[in-house]
Amino acid sequence: MSMNINRVGEVGPNTVGAEQLKVGAVDLSGDRVTGTLDLEGIRITGQLPNSKLGPLSVAVDNLQANAVSLAKADKYLRLSKYISDETPVQVPGTDGEKVVKEFSFTKVAGKFNPVEMVFFGTVRTNDAGYTATLKVYLDDEAIPRISFPTTEAVQDAMASEEVDISDITAGRHICKIALISGNPAGIAYNNFVDIRFVMG
Numbered sequence: 421m422s423m424n425i426n427r428v429g430e431v432g433p434n435t436v437g438a439e440q441l442k443v444g445a446v447d448l449s450g451d452r453v454t455g456t457l458d459l460e461g462i463r464i465t466g467q468l469p470n471s472k473l474g475p476l477s478v479a480v481d482n483l484q485a486n487a488v489s490l491a492k493a494d495k496y497l498r499l500s501k502y503i504s505d506e507t508p509v510q511v512p513g514t515d516g517e518k519v520v521k522e523f524s525f526t527k528v529a530g531k532f533n534p535v536e537m538v539f540f541g542t543v544r545t546n547d548a549g550y551t552a553t554l555k556v557y558l559d560d561e562a563i564p565r566i567s568f569p570t571t572e573a574v575q576d577a578m579a580s581e582e583v584d585i586s587d588i589t590a591g592r593h594i595c596k597i598a599l600i601s602g603n604p605a606g607i608a609y610n611n612f613v614d615i616r617f618v619m620g
Contacts, residue, residue, distance in 0.1 A: 504614050505521055505523075509609070509611075512607050519596045521596070521597040522596050523594070523597075534619060535618055537615060542609075544572055545609070548573040553567060553601075554610060555567050556581075556595065556598075558585065558595060565585070576611055
């Protein structure tokens with residue numbers, strides 16, 4: 421049985437002390453450090469080069485100025501309140517203009533503030549000689565926010581509109597979808613409505 425006995429101040433077996441290290445004996449400029457590091461005790465100052473970043477990492481140099489602000493400014497990233505309806509409805513020309521669908525939404529100051537409505541809706545007529553029109557109203561307004569006429573009689577025409585609604589007050593509101601045919605013998609059809617709101 422062998423024993424290693426060291427006097428006070430001596431360096432034990434397999435141990436390297438500061439006096440045994442020459443300047444530059446340990447190279448810390450390499451690509452990796454072997455062994456286990458206490459991550460809680462590591463603090464990185466300055467900037468890491470791209471070559472030292474792990475997969476899926478983004479370096480400061482790769483970020484365009486105001487990249488995050490620009491992304492937040494994209495209104496399609498601020499869409500909310502999704503409304504969809506695929507109920508087929510029709511209005512004969514003899515009925516004049518008629519509201520066929522209604523949806524409600526709420527504006528709450530500081531919490532839910534819709535400033536723009538993104539609308540998609542189909543409209544079709546029974547005869548290419550007759551014009552069918554899809555209209556969108558808010559609340560009891562006399563003038564529609566959207567008016568989309570078509571003479572498409574074979575396939576649905578798709579109304580695609582973006583409407584400023586920043587002027588509405590806080591509270592509950594009703595979005596009304598109306599149809600009208602331009603001829604008493606005509607029929608206006610709607611098969612699909614998709615409404616989304618852009619938040620302010």
